[in-house]
Amino acid sequence: MMTFTVPEQLRFFIRSHQHVGYAAMFKASSEAMKLLCTDEKYIGGDLPGFFGVDPQ
Numbered sequence: 001m002m003t004f005t006v007p008e009q010l011r012f013f014i015r016s017h018q019h020v021g022y023a024a025m026f027k028a029s030s031e032a033m034k035l036l037c038t039d040e041k042y043i044g045g046d047l048p049g050f051f052g053v054d055p056q
Contacts, residue, residue, distance in 0.1 A: 002029075002033065004025065004028075004029040004032075006021075006025065030050065033048055033050060034048065
């Protein structure tokens with residue numbers, strides 16, 4: 001299980017612009033997981049499967 005959090009400085013913006021903020025966070029976190037999961041140094045597997053949960 002992986003958890004991604006938002007820096008405190010960005011929380012007000014994301015609360016005010018949830019559609020844009022959550023889309024950006026999901027894109028960034030999914031790209032990070034794809035990169036790390038396929039890297040031999042970390043997991044070294046194929047493209048991972050994952051899903052995101054919208055807190056609304």
